[in-house]
Amino acid sequence: xxxSSSLPPGAADAAPSWLAxxxxxxxxxxxxxxxxxxxxxxxxxxxxxAGISGVLGGLLNPRAGDxxxxxxxxxxxxLAGAGAALFAPAALxxxxxxxxxxxxxxGLLVGFGTRLGNGCTSGHGVCGIxxxxxxxxxxxxxFMATGILTATLLRLIGVPA
Numbered sequence: 295x296x297x298s299s300s301l302p303p304g305a306a307d308a309a310p311s312w313l314a315x316x317x318x319x320x321x322x323x324x325x326x327x328x329x330x331x332x333x334x335x336x337x338x339x340x341x342x343x344a345g346i347s348g349v350l351g352g353l354l355n356p357r358a359g360d361x362x363x364x365x366x367x368x369x370x371x372x373l374a375g376a377g378a379a380l381f382a383p384a385a386l387x388x389x390x391x392x393x394x395x396x397x398x399x400x401g402l403l404v405g406f407g408t409r410l411g412n413g414c415t416s417g418h419g420v421c422g423i424x425x426x427x428x429x430x431x432x433x434x435x436x437f438m439a440t441g442i443l444t445a446t447l448l449r450l451i452g453v454p455a
Contacts, residue, residue: 321385329420330420330424332344333416333420333421333424334424337421340363343417343421343422344367344416344417344420344421345413345414345416345417345418345421345422346371346414346416346417347405347408347409347413347414347416347417348413348414348417349364349367349368350364350368352364353365353368411433411436411437412429412433413430413433415434415437417430418430418433418434418437419433419434419437422434
């Protein structure tokens, strides 16, 4: 078990007692369970995959009768983030100390990668692997290997985390 110092400052105080009792992995475990339940329910109730890039891409390139659920989905993500920032800001960790241009460039690269890979980490990692998709397994292995390689190279050349 990791020490409580591995949590962002104040995060342990922001967690409900039952969640804090699970230790430093409690919030991640609870979040994983909620993500798994919500994506499973979404698939069962709508027959659609809850991949964020596909949902958002459909908003940017709309089809008739397809906007309502997509807008509600993305709106729910935004409202959940805003609610967390308002009611439990310590749980979100420290703000990024990067110039806005780097954040924009990173977002554009992620967007390009999701188009190239026919989906994002949520679509492939959460939904695709659970459905036994070989393409999703290959995508997730590629995401992970690329992330590990990039983080390692950046650390070797001295770029701070």
